[in-house]
Amino acid sequence: MRGLGSPRGPEFLTLPLGARQEPAEARRAVLQVPLFQGTPPQAPPAPAPKTPAAPPRGRLLLIAALVAAVTGAGAGVAGARLIEGAGPAPFVALPRVPPAPSASLTGMSATAARVLPSVVSIQAGRAGGSGFALDGQGHILTNAHVVRGEQEVTVVLNDGRRLNARVIGEDDGEDLAVLEVDHSGDLTPATLGRSSELSVGDQVLAIGSPLGLTGTVTAGIVSATDREVRLGGYWRTAVQTDASINPGNSGGPLVNARGEVVGVNTAIAAGRGGGNIGIGFAIPIDRAAPIAERIIRN
Incomplete structure (x- = not known):
């Protein structure tokens, strides 16, 4: 993943400390200092007091010291503000809506949440695919090409638990197991x-483990209900969809907006790169369900 580079922005110009104007209090204090133009008149000699008073120069020094103190305090505050301003900008909380309760899932989000617990990932030797639970007796439907040549496989549930499974039957002509x-x-x-109740334009979800990414949900529509394609070595009609289907989705369910399985994701039309181009095919469940029932009975 390529980085986005170093952040850039406008230059921030700050005045040097010496360029700050003195606070108003300091200016008023300076104005209170008596200023003389020319030579001050000589006062007549006065009798020496018992307690000598501080000379005018001492008062000037004292006032000057007070002015310097006020000026220094103002400069210190200004410097602190400049230092604070040189740091990172304060955190600003942007307005956001309050979180919605989890029970408020609607539409395709609710559909995905309802179906995901039924979908499994299948590991068969070096191959991998998907499947979904058919009943309460531990039966799972998938594609025959996912488990071909294997008798014992591993299924991974939606919550991450792993179970051992046996292949009890296959129909190579329909590519089902x-x-x-x-x-x-x-x-x-x-x-x-x-x-049989599907119509072109109906919303559907494809759920499975494309490229090993367990629990992946992709959305699309029904593009055709009876597209003729080659499945399992024979020409068969299939449900065509533009929901993204990739290697590893094989055997996973295609579900309608009510969360009902309407097909078994099986094949895609791919370009030269081998990726999804928006043309996928699923075995209609009206044809897959009777085959699964026959395999279970026998």
Whole structure:
């Protein structure tokens, strides 16, 4: 990550201490000092008092000392203000709205919060993908190409817990597989919807672990409901979406705005760089659910 560089801003010009004007009190004190123009008249000799009074020069020195003290105090205050001004600017609290209660989640935020506990990350040898819990008996649906050649895999729950799972069946033609874990109580089953009720333009979320980033949620719309693509070595119809899908999303759910699973994210159309270009495909849940039921029964 490249840095943003050193901050720059306008120069701040400060006057030297000597350029400060004397405080008003000091000027008034100076004006009180008697000033003579020319030679003062000679006073007639007076009898020497018993207690000699301080000579005028002593009074001048005393007043001058007082003026110097007042001036020095003013300069000290001015200097302190200059030093304070040379430091960092004081913290300014910008106005912000009060935090909203967590129970106020609405729209797609509430949808994501409802579905995330049902989604798992799958580690199968060097491969990785996603899946989601089907029921309360520990069954998980994913893509066959995610677990191909493996009998034992590891699933990582949304809260970070890891469970061992077995591959109990695959359908290579539809690119679907079902896993089973022993601790079924640790899974939160997803709610299955109906892909036949989808319309172009409907909002959808793709949830999974793209590039190993567990619990990633991306949003988009339904671009087509029956796009013909090659899945599992055969031409099949699929739900097309512009929700961002990348390697590692395979087997994760595509859900509608109500949080119901309407597809199994399976493939993308990629450019030369291999990244997402906004064209992804999901196996319709109306076709995937009966296959999963058949694998579980057998």
